Amino acid sequence: MIHYSRTTLAQNLTVALQGKALFGDAHNGLFLAAPRRTGKSTFLQGDLRPVLEAAGVVVVYVDLWSDQRRDPALLVADAIGRALSLKLGLLAKVARKAGLENVSIAGTLKIDTSKIGRIDGLTLSEALRTLHETAKAPLALIIDEAQHALTSEAGEAMMSALKSARDQLNRPGQVNLMLVMSGSDRDKLLRLVNTNGAPFFGSQITRMPELDQHFIQHVASLIEAQRPDLKPVDQQTLLQAFEKFGHRPQFFMEALGQALSPLSGLTGRFETAVLAAANQKQSDDERQMESNYLGLKPLEQAVLWRLLEQGARFRPYDAEALRFYKEKTQTAVSPQKAQNALEALRERNPALVWKSARGEYSVDDAAMHRWFQQCVQHGTWPPQVPGQAQHELGLNEDAED
Ligand SMILES: Nc1ncnc2c1ncn2[C@@H]1O[C@H](COP(=O)(O)OP(=O)(O)O)[C@@H](O)[C@H]1O
Ligand SMILES: [Mg+2]
Structure with a gap:
């Protein structure tokens, strides 16, 4: 590996989170x-x-995709609870030995020694403050796939609680609670910051830089060290392949491993084989999306089409949308029918549509947007069942009941 x-x-992000950068407002929350x-x-x-820990920061990391069955708010509470019990564990042991039921922290907060590690009873912001005061250090809470919090009401409330904890703990020149939120989908993450009443209204979303030619350089130097016979490695072709793989290291490394394997039977350069694998992967991915789309009922296709076309402006049941569905399916579509179709798209495995607790919709996988735009550009939208003309579509499939 x-x-x-x-x-x-x-290091740059750590400086920004500490509020020491000249510009930017990462100290108010960094959204990647x-x-x-x-x-x-x-x-x-x-x-x-x-890097944060080396700078003396206590870090709590939680991935909201780690267990999709559990409420995101509970996952965050657990992670903070675990960090707290680690810090308080010793304190609590001493207290219990001395027969104390409560420990006082920083002279103000009293904590029930039997409840340490669970933050029910303690509010989220009290738990964070306690953690900060016992650790006597700034905290960073890293929430990976943070957009998932928006799928539950408890998760939304948790985000608002985090914001108020931040406002209580931080003051100009002293950042005691750093918040880092990552997301696989910019549109969904945007919902944390861009609507009135959104928990972090006004914050900016930063695109996290993808691995680039320095990563390729690193890989190339490892190959050259191990296989001097392959010098010089064609980094340009490898970079091109990596980009085709959508900057996803895992697929790239797999293809590289196969091309370099003594069992590959390859006669030409391995870089060319990796590039060919990347092209293959790209067309496989597209074919998969196409076949997913073609497998849908006509109304589901129309709803997904509308969602892809409208993006964040998507309103599932407005007059325009209903007209659109009617035009595509050639049957009248009620809001109820449209809602059933949306639910069906959400319940598929893997899900095609994502919904927030407030009833906002988005495609589940943002890669679909790229595919859609590409098809539109090339004049190949909507996908066709091979051998079937466009005007036949929707007419010879079962009508929605
Ligand atoms: N810096 C890196 N160097 C090497 N491989 C990496 C690196 N970052 C990611 N990977 C590989 O890519 C895969 C996906 O990375 P991951 O961090 O899970 O992506 P994400 O969280 O964006 O979905 C990992 O399994 C890992 O093998
Ligand atoms: Mg991840």
Whole structure:
């Protein structure tokens, strides 16, 4: 396993989070977006966390995708609770030995020694303040796939609680609670910051830089060290392949491993084979999306089409939308029918549509937007069942009941 460290990026972000950068407002919350599998979690845990810790910050990391069945608010509470019990554990032991039921922290907060580690009873912001005061250090709370919090009301309330904890703990020149939120989908993450009443209204979303030619350089130098016969490695072709793989290291490394394997039977250059694998992967991904789309009922297709076309402006049941569905399916569509179709799209496995607790919709996988735009550009939208003309579509499939 190769890990390419991105220490400089982690250091720059740490400075910004501490409020020491000249510009920007990362000290109010840093929102990082990048597509799935491009290395966000790896960076947050493997690079950012150690750099923050080296700067004396207590880091709590939680991935809201780690257990999709549990409420996101509980996942965050648990992570804070665990950090708290780690810090308080010793204190509590001493207190219990001395027969004390409560421990006082920093002379103000009283904590029930039997309840340490659970933050029911303690509010989220009290728990964070307690953690800060016992650790006598600034905290960073890293919430990975933070947009998932918006799918539950408790999760939304938790986000508002975090904001108020931030406002209570931080003062000009002293950042005691740093918040880092990552997301695989910029549109969804935006809902935390861009509507009136959104928990972090006014904050900016930053695109997390993808792994780039320095990553390729690193990989190339490892190959050259191990296989001098392959010198010089064609970095340009490898970079091109990596970009085709959507900057996703895992697929790139797999293809590289196969091309370099003594069992590959390859006669030409391995870089060319990796590039060919990247092209293959890209067309496989597109074919998969196309077949998912073609497998839908006509109304589901129309709703998904509308969602892809409208993006954040999507309103599922307005007159325009209903007209659109009617035009595409050639049957009258009631709001109830449209809602059923949306629910069906959400309940598929994997889900095609995402819904927030406030009833906002988005495609589940942002890669679909790129695919849609590409098809529109090339005049190949909507996808066709092979051998079927466009005007036949929707007419010879079962009508929605
Ligand atoms: N810096 C890196 N160096 C090498 N491989 C990486 C790096 N970052 C990510 N990867 C690989 O890419 C895969 C996906 O990364 P991950 O951090 O889970 O992405 P994300 O959180 O954006 O979905 C990981 O399994 C890992 O193998
Ligand atoms: Mg991740």
